[in-house]
Amino acid sequence: MARTQAADYDERKEAIVETAAALFARESFNGASVADIAKRGKISKSLIYHYYQAKEDILYDVMISHVRALEAAAREVVDADVRPERKLRELAHRFMALYVGAVDRHKVLLNDLDHLPKARRAEIVTVQRGLIEIVRKLLLEIEPALKKKSGAGFAAAMLFFGTINxxxxxxxxxxxxSAxxxxxxxxxxxxxxxxxxxE
Structure with a gap:
């Protein structure tokens, strides 16, 4: 018979991810150990290993939770029945709120992506590229003349992210x-x- 999952399983797992994000953001992935996460979170190493097989698995959850939140916000915005300029403004507000509200996860995403195994790194990058594509398409809607200049839409999307990332x-x-x-x-x-x- 399969072991039943504890009622607070998700909450405990999220607490581990939150603690790890803070440590990775401050010390870097290599600078923080599972023992450090346990100490900061006031839990045992064995409990962490109940949820995660390796430190890289925790890092993945730190990153994927952040990019999926950005993706969900972006999808909700682009599905709205408003002008593309309004969508871009709403998108910027949603992204900034997530950056400020999850600053540790955002720092880890920007600084420690190379520490993930190749397949998981590719998954994160795919979501990131999807976000860039959403913005690129929005910018082309706003300024169709960009279509006449090769690579201009992508460059403009990257510059947009460069201003906030x-x-x-x-x-x-x-x-x-304010944000x-x-x-x-x-x-x-x-x-x-x-x-x-x-022009």
Missing amino acids: WTHTWFDPKGPV GALAEMAVDLTLGGLAKVA
Whole structure:
């Protein structure tokens, strides 16, 4: 007979991922051990190994949970019946909220992807590429003239992500500029740039 799953299984697993994300973000994947995760989370190593076979499995869950949240937000936005400019603004707001709300996971995603096994790394990259494609298509809807310039849509999408992806290195949620205001600025810069490129 199969062993039944504990009622708080998901909560305990999420707590391990949250703890690991904080440690990996601060110490790097190589700098934090399973023992460190156990100590910080005030749990035993054996409990962690009940949920995960290896530290790389925890790293994968840190990353996949973050990119899947971004993907879900993006899908919800693009399915909305609003103009593409409004979709881009909403997308920027959703992404910034997720970046600020999961800053540790975001840092780990940007810094430790190479530590995942090839197949799992490819899965993460596939989701990331999907997000880039969503933005690229939105930008082409906003500025169809980009279609006439080879690679311009992709470059514009990458520049959009470049304006927000690294905000965790300097952005202070308690500072004078809010995450929402920053999202608006990112879109304004992008839209202004598109108009110039399309000339």
